[in-house]
Amino acid sequence: MAPMISFSVFIHKWTGLFTAVFLIIAGVTGSLLAFEKELEALVNPGQYVVPARVDANGQPAPMLDPFDLHERAIAALPGYQISGFPFLREPDRSVRFNLARSDKTLPDADQAFLDPYDGRLLGIRKYGATPFDRTTLIGFIYKLHYALALPRPYGEWFFGIVALVWTVNCLVGIVSTFPRISPFWRRWLPAWLIKRSASTYRLHYDIHRASGLWLWGVLFLFAWSSVMLNLRQEVYTPVMSTFLDFRKNPEPRKPDTSKPLLDWRQAYAIAVRTMDEVASKEGFTVNFRSQLFYNRRLDTYIYYANTSRDVQNDRGQTGVFIDARTGALLHTRIPTGEYSGDTVSRWLQSLHMAKVFGLPYRIFVAIIGLALAISAYTGLYVWWKKRKARLISEKRKQAKAARATSDLQAQPAGLRLTR
Structure with a gap:
């Protein structure tokens, strides 16, 4: 051994x-990202936080219908394409829309934030663009974490x-x-x-x-x-794949432009019905809707909901892919219980990103991140000290050898020959 x-x-x-x-x-950035939402609210409140509203009776005020909010986002952001929108709402948080810039003269931005109560545009940003802007600081830390x-x-x-x-x-x-x-x-x-x-x-x-x-x-x-x-x-x-099985990803499709594109409400109605049919067939229950977006490369509407097959409980991971023009079901994505490789991968991803087991696990992940950084630092320290000690030892040996040589050369020639 x-x-x-x-x-x-x-x-x-x-x-x-x-x-x-x-x-x-x-390790350090991962510890911070275990509390990404809280840090985002702390450093970027102008875009990320909205005051919770109540009605005259002291009850939570109603928020805009997601489709109305989506239409207001389109109206507020000319020159940008909005590929979809989330259904999830929090009473004191803005709603984030993903953007694609179609007019190159406009600011380079990939996210927009709207007030869910009145549809007011709170701001746009390029996620993680720089650490010197409070609106992009947390995104920069995220990019530093996974890609330097x-x-x-x-x-x-x-x-x-x-x-x-x-x-x-x-x-x-x-x-x-x-x-x-x-x-x-x-x-x-x-x-x-x-x-x-x-x-x-x-x-x-x-x-x-x-x-x-x-x-x-x-x-x-x-x-x-x-x-x-x-x-x-x-x-x-x-x-x-040598010991687990994975579902294959859908192949890119050439759009059938002879047929019109379904509008958002049509696509949503079809996607919800399709999700219910898949749930009945596969034996899972739908908890809440999460997001709907359009994928241009696949010419597909993709709808995600949170179900009993999900690992995370704060968003949806179960998806159905429908033809953006006919509404036909093209593909399903069930996070667990169908393919062993997908189940393992979902758990690995959720554990890595601290998306399971609530606040206690997020605290645990933050501690692990710091422990990783300390372990790496102490390893460097041990190597440096050993290297320093080795260099000192080598210098001493060289100095001793040099003194021995010098002493030998300083002796009389006859004595050196005698030796």
């Missing part, structure tokens, strides 16, 4: 050095490679803590402990090793789910 442990230590060191700085960034805020798709690819190396680091990291001699369990136990009275170096070493062991399962989950989110088609799906 000793050669395997030595090899694991070698791989763990170099993969750790490659990923350390990036994991510190990912680099241009697409290069940022996603690079961070995907980091996540893949991190996954390897997790696998070899646990082996690198194994004792090289017996008895195994008695000698491995100290690796799980932190000696608080030790030197600064030893304390950093213990924190790095013990945190990696205690949090190994969670860190591996986040590492592999990061690969899924950034390199799904390139790495994750091919690997997982």
